[in-house]
Amino acid sequence: AELEVTHWWTSGGEAAAVAEFAKAFEATGNTWVDGAIAGGGSTARPVMVSRITGGSPMGATQFNTGRQAEELVEAGLMRDFTELAEKENWKEVIRPANLLEGCTVDGKVYCVPVNIHSWQWLWLSNKAFEDAGVPVPTNWDEFVAAGPALEKAGKIPLAIGGQSWQTTGTFNVLIPAIAGKDVFLKVYQDHDAEVAAGPEIAKVFKAADDARRLSAKSNVQDWNQATNLVITGQAGGQIMGDWAQGEFQVAGQVAGKDYTCLPGLGVNELISTGGDSFYFPKLDDADKTAAQEVLASTMLNPQTQVAFNLKKGSVPVRGDVDVSAANDCMKKGLDILAKGNIIPDTNQLNTEDTNNQLNDLFVEFFKTPSMTPEEAQKRYADIIASAD
Amino acid sequence: MNTSGTAARRPSQLFRNLNAKVASIPMILTALMVFLGGTVWTIVYSFTNSKLLPRLKFVGLDQYERLWSAPRWWTSIENLVVYGVLSLIFSLVIGFVLAALLDQKIRFEGVFRTIFLYPFALSFVVTGLTWQWILNPDFGVQHLVRAIGWESFTFNPLYDQDIVIYGILIAGLWQGTGLVMCLMLAGLRGIDEDIWKAARVDGIPMWKTYLFIVIPMMRPVFITTLVIIASGIVRLYDLVVAQTSGGPGGASEVPAKYVYDYMFLAQNLGQGFAASTMMLLSVAIIVVPWAYLEFGGGKRG
Amino acid sequence: MQSVSIRDLTLKFGALEVLKSLSLDIEDGEFLVLLGPSGCGKSTLLNCIAGLLDISDGQIFIKGRNVTWEEPKDRGIGMVFQSYALYPQMTVKGNLSFGLKTAKVPKDEIDRKVARAAEVLQIEALLDRKPSQLSGGQRQRVAIGRALVRDVDVFLFDEPLSNLDAKLRSELRVEIKRLHHRLKNTMIYVTHDQIEALTLADRIAIMRNGIIQQLASPNEIYNRPVNLYVAGFMGSPGMNFMEGTLTGGGPDGGPQLRFGSTSIPLDRYPFAADARPEKVIFGIRPEHVSCGPAAADEPFSADVEIEVVEPMGADTLVWAILDGKEFRFRVDGHSDLDEGDHVRIGFDPARASIFDAGTELRL
């Protein structure tokens, strides 16, 4: 049957990855109707939600792994895949386990996680440090210390794009790196406002203050423009998720030689397990319903997983697949994953509402030098207190 | 009197001009069900804590309390006021001046008119990007001027919180003044030739004639233009997203973007509805009495 | 001394030559009316004098000064437009004083001038109204006032009354005439209403296609039109025209006009030209025709059948058939003529006009 799949993967690498899904799905005798919407989740999600609530749903749709589709599930608009999950034993094969938990509501499985993306990376330009005459840092503190030298050499120490999700991401990476995993979970999982107002987070805000100072001169909007500053050596570093790697690759740079990646900022080697999942709205058409099942199963198929994630630059959700083709930085990540040094992604912990409030706060904090860390922390604690 | 006996009763008013009423059904439905209904619906749901989907879980004024305590909302309002006032003034002034210049029986009027109008045809998505480049200090105008030799020249509106809204204004005016110019030009062409002659015989300078005589005469055109500009201002969204995404540091946020972000990004419909209710309320306070005076009251045309 | 003097004025709109090498001298204090059909170039001429149109060739003098290239405001003229062209958003006072303010005339002088103009035009009570609150006649007076306050030598009026109803028109006509008496300015007045032309003018210039056909006193123009066009244009209802042949010998030997079975003796007609073409056109005004017993005494008389009777209050216009052709004449308002009646009419050919059918010039 024909199945329309909506997603916001439109760049070259992403599209190539989606093509793997499509290929595998079409091999089962079905047809993949591609419904790509560019502009990221903010553009695509209203479209998806409108269509699902408007009674003209697609066959399958992407959401970020986490709570984005919670209400659609609760409203009974999404298909329950518990049976298939049990049959294919998803509980066992999907790792880390919290990925599937994100798909589970009231004990029932509603989605298929397809990849793992992590945020906790500091990308450094070797050339920039060379120009500034300082060694390439190995952790956050060294990086902060090298700031003045970089500035003297006319470089932007830390590149952060102007869009709000990038600053929030940066801050959220600083929490586990500076204050550790427990504090991170206390704040975002338990929404413990006391911790959020406490001294550990104060340290994080100090670090954020440093980051703010170091990034003051960066004047680009898109994340890939910021990455481009690092690639060309105009900036010292950038805190960005593992997808940044694609940019270095396209520019023909080699990890270790031209650039350096520090997972967990080189302080706490942790990575988060964000990513994408597919949801399957309830359909009337029996053929399509059957095809949904086939698609879900195809997406988790080991070959598909490998093929997809290699193209996408992310980590497969199954532990039982061969990832020997991965590059250096990805291998570092896989190692950390294997060690179990993982934290859930903020998408899995916070509602979009909370994330959005955090976005507003951080974007203001990073662009307003007159706003003190204390002030910001107070507002931060308020947001955490009101989160659910 | 042979006729006085057969007095006719007034027939039901409902069926008079029935066709006109039938033909107006789309308008009536739109007005009632979409605009009025949608507004009421929005207001009702602004008192709920609807998240991703509209749900009738009432929470009183919570959403409004949160709205008015959100610094971003305040920034948005400030920005809209600044942008709105300036954009209104500049659109009208520039649009009028251009129209006045084009009305001087000049050559190549068609060429100039098309040049001023073409931005109206382009979508915001990329024009925003182009303006972002042009205003980018590293490779835009500032770069160019510095390269020429004026080293201390600084012009980076999109990266300075204090003036970012003016950076958006520059692009907004670029996009919108063409249409204003066209409307104004049309209005000028409707002014009685004799008025100009009378003013010339009276020895009144050109600028004074425009300012004290022609502009007051063009009131209806200004009103049409005003509705078009003002509705564009209230809906300002695409341009901001394309140019700055609300940055730097949320300094260029606008209410429509607040609404959109909360409805679709934050998945907090209640908050978005509260914000749009506030917007609608302020629009209604200004527009309804005015519209009633302008269009109601039984005068034709 | 000439107040306005136009030499050889030519004006073209693109290829269209609207005024054709037109010359005209207007005496100081004269009231000149430009009369002509729609589109003949009256407004264009006025605009040229005012400097509102760039002339193509020729010169314009006002008070002996060559103003050909001067700006309208420097020419010492005031102009009143057909559409009034009042500034709609200003009060009457604002309309009157706007030009003076712009010229930086001291405030008390402005007040004095406005007050005087308002008094002359009897619009003192209206000074604070807006044009939209005025009736047509009041608007017209304000428009005149706007020219008045500027102390100009020459007034130009472009059909100032044509938008008004008949009653108001006749009132304002008199007012303008009075104004002229009082101010003694030169006035050039465009109209296509003949009553206005006849009542107001010292001299009338009849225009046609950008050329002045005749420039003379109203009496001269009315009674001795130089050509067929002027004769036909003046008078309402128009002159009765009859085409006929001119013969030398009648029963009494004098010249005669023959048409159909009728012949009119022309002994009393004061021929002005020497030519005696065969084909001529004979014209007689309806009001120069008498009817009933009086008709028999006239040098010429005939019987006619009445077709339509139009009572016009003070007098009555009768449409009749003379020798198969329509023939109009005017009788007293209390006439008891009726349709279908046969009556005797007559007139004195001395009061007629005769034109050469070929050149259309007066004989």
Add this chain to the structure above:
Amino acid sequence: MQSVSIRDLTLKFGALEVLKSLSLDIEDGEFLVLLGPSGCGKSTLLNCIAGLLDISDGQIFIKGRNVTWEEPKDRGIGMVFQSYALYPQMTVKGNLSFGLKTAKVPKDEIDRKVARAAEVLQIEALLDRKPSQLSGGQRQRVAIGRALVRDVDVFLFDEPLSNLDAKLRSELRVEIKRLHHRLKNTMIYVTHDQIEALTLADRIAIMRNGIIQQLASPNEIYNRPVNLYVAGFMGSPGMNFMEGTLTGGGPDGGPQLRFGSTSIPLDRYPFAADARPEKVIFGIRPEHVSCGPAAADEPFSADVEIEVVEPMGADTLVWAILDGKEFRFRVDGHSDLDEGDHVRIGFDPARASIFDAGTELRL
């Protein structure tokens, strides 16, 4: 039989009562003219008869049928508008046949009717032109033709001639009169031009502020106006009014009018009302005043000083001062009177009208 009958018609625009309980009966085949100043409600009344305005109260009958709530097209009326209202995108033929096509009249019948109307109005040659290619007079004829083709009982004309110049007006006036003679339809004709009213009407209704002041024949209205308003409204130039006191005993014992130092004997005046108020207004039309030797023979005569002389072609209007007040009279077109002259004028008070200064009604 009454063709159109209006009972107690009231029309309000919001709070403004434009027509006030107006009743009017029009005979079959009558030519009724509605005359009145601008804004008095003439067009409104016509629109009500046509069904283009929803009336507030009252009844309208056409041919004995109550049509108060019928659609315009079902009333059997044809209407001609001041601005012609020709459909600009259609040819003359299209304009004429539009109504017939709408009524689904067979094609050959349409052709026949259009051809006949075109013949009557002499516009056969114009049938394929667009309105923009026609002159004003031709447009007007097409507009009349549009009503004509529809074989209606009642024609409504709303100032059909007021946009035209004087010459054309007088021509079309006659044409409309001829048309009425031929068709014998009922015609209701709105104008504010008195000449039109006087020449065309069987009866005239003079309106003011939504009320009919007098409904009578032209002669009656002109010579015996029922009140001061009608007297002042009719006639151009208007009647001369003098306010004075009515006294019973003159030198010869009869009633007299005194104003200033003048007294006018009223023995010959045919008083219609019984009342003899003290304050009255005396009115006499300019054309009822004689001048020069003839004046001495009149029952009343006096010396006046001439202020303005207005030659109007056929005759001349003289503005003079009688006992300190303006006084107009008409003389022959060839008069040699001049400004500043003193002449003797006189009139017969039997031709005057006298009104109660309080009620303004005719005595």
Add this chain to the structure above:
Amino acid sequence: MADVQTLNTVAVGTDPVTDRISGPRGAKPRPKLSRRNIFIYGTLIVVAAYYLVPLYVMVVTSLKGMPEIRLGNIFAPPVDITFEPWVKAWATACTGLNCDGLSRGFWNSVQITVPSVIFSIAVASVNGYALSNWRFKGADTFFTILIVGAFIPYQVMIYPIVILLREIGLYGTLWGLVIVHSIFGMPILTLLFRNYFSSVPEELFKAARVDGAGFWRIYFVIMLPMALPIFVVAIIIQITGVWNDFLFGVIYTKPDTYPMTVQLNNIVNSVQGVKEYNVNMAATILTGLVPLFVYFVSGKLFVRGIAAGAVKG
């Protein structure tokens, strides 16, 4: 020019005008470079330059290769002119899995735009006609609501309209989208038509009623043919609006009927990838060509049409 004396035909010359021969004669000379002209054309050219800068940047960028763009001088003319980006934007740029650029959306856009423009203008013109000529009780109230509606941000109305369309069963169909465009175009277009029809002499309308024509016949036979200029204006405004619409286009259609702007958005907004600015620029210009074309062909009518409509507003 020489013998002026002979022209003194009207014999009144007691007071010879002194500078009759020597003085100014004929048209006042107007230097091409007068202060006024310099001011007018100067201003216009400067402003035109300001208006053209973004277009220049877009065109220049669209003709450069990516390496050249990375150099960062947006004003520099292209060293190697390449039409690659144009070809790519039109034919090969990928949207997800579909690599046929804007070309695919082009026909969809045409299919969406044509009925949307026709339908919305049809509805708005009938509204304007009814409002100006057949005023019935309450019409002004509806119109006022409509005008207020012009100020409602589109986004706010998405959910109510989703619900509405779902209830009438038009969600996801082309007609659903046409209705949405008609709804949002209605306020401004109705205003435009209402003002235009109000300036048509009322007598015309009355004459047609006396002639027996009803609501629709007057509209189609009398009003419509006269309103052509204002239709052009409405078409321009509406084509620009519908053609450039992204939000409704993407929400109320499905992938195989996505309009061109969705493709454009996809090409331009590929967040997690390398931005091909040259392709973006080319795509934008390509997308704007249709409205631009409409402007060109109707420029004259545009101004005339509004003049007729707005003057009496």
